[in-house]
Amino acid sequence: MAAGAHLQEVVVSAAQFFEIWHHYDADGNGYMDGKELQQFIQELQQARKKAGLDLKPEMKAFVDQYGQSSDGKIGIVELAQILPTEENFLLFFRCQQLKSSEDFMQTWRKYDTDHSGFIETEELKSFLKDLLQKANKQIADSKLSEYTEIMLRMFDANNDGKLELTEMARYVLRTFTMNTYCILGIKMCGKEFNKAFDTYDQDGNGYIDENELDALLKDLCEKNKKVLDINNLATYKKNIMALSDGGKLYRTELALILSAGEN
Ligand SMILES: [Ca+2]
Ligand SMILES: [Ca+2]
Ligand SMILES: [Ca+2]
Ligand SMILES: [Ca+2]
CATH class of the missing domain: 1.10.238.10 (EF-hand)
Incomplete structure (x- = not known):
């Protein structure tokens, strides 16, 4: 049909x-x-x-x-x-307790139990299960598996069978502006990312703070003039800082945003 x-x-x-x-x-x-x-x-x-x-x-x-x-x-x-x-499925869209970027990051960390940087099928399933439990809904495990499959296919834009931060954020996070998606669209390879992180963590304390991020973003804009607009720098910065842990962007966190992973 x-x-x-x-x-x-x-x-x-x-x-x-x-x-x-x-x-x-x-x-x-x-x-x-x-x-x-x-x-x-x-x-x-x-x-x-x-x-x-x-x-x-x-x-x-x-x-x-x-x-x-x-x-x-x-x-x-x-x-x-x-x-x-379908009512139970609709629930997933209604109970979005993820009001801020911070909530979102906390939830992400909590359910990425193997710290792979991705939400895989089983992790997504436990996320959905908890959502239903919070709403006092009992559903059969087979139904939950069906929902999990569908949610995964729905969000998995690059079809690799797992969810990355940006795929999930695109739907759940209303505070993300289109501007930020441009930033999220720029992915460095793992090596390149590590090099950039070391370069911009100027004081070498293991995280990127607001000033260091400023420098990083300026250079990113410079290198990607076609996609990024330096006039949006403040917005980019605000949205990325919102994902940080109290103003500190650690390597693994920033990697979720800017690194395409291995190699
Ligand atoms: Ca994972
Ligand atoms: Ca994916
Ligand atoms: Ca469209
Ligand atoms: Ca630093």
Whole structure:
């Protein structure tokens, strides 16, 4: 069945939700925007009509808000609120206790139990399990595995079967601006990163502080003029510092942001 047909469902299952998202975010940039969004709105209205279903109030509000404008931009979290999504699955999008970058980093550290720098399947599963438990929901282990699989596929932009910080942050962290994603898009190889870290940790105390970060970012902007704008330096700095541990960026932390890993 085509993804568009799922829009006729009274309840959209987790798997259908994933197909819908995947289909309408055609360019895979993490948003439904421009033509994608207009197509979605059109087909949503058609599908509900065809199935003899009214637009739910949240759908109607959404159509009213975005139907006429070409600059709308919908993330996965918003989509989950608009569609009649399977209740337990929807919960993952509702109980986002991650209000700040700091919360996010703490959660990340907690669930990356093997300190690999990635959230792998089992770690994601225990994260989702805890979320459900906090909401007093009991679900079968098989269902939890299904949700985990779907969440993983949904967030895993580079298809390596595990989540890196940036893949997760893109969806969960609303405070991240597009500007910051530009920074996150610049990855150095492991060697290059270590060299940069040693260079910019000027006092050699093992972490990059705010002033040292300033120097690092200036040089990064200089080297990547096409993607980074030196005028945004303060924003970049603010967003990266927000991920730090009390103003200190340790090697492993900064590596999550700037290093592409081994080699
Ligand atoms: Ca898109
Ligand atoms: Ca891990
Ligand atoms: Ca990945
Ligand atoms: Ca230092």
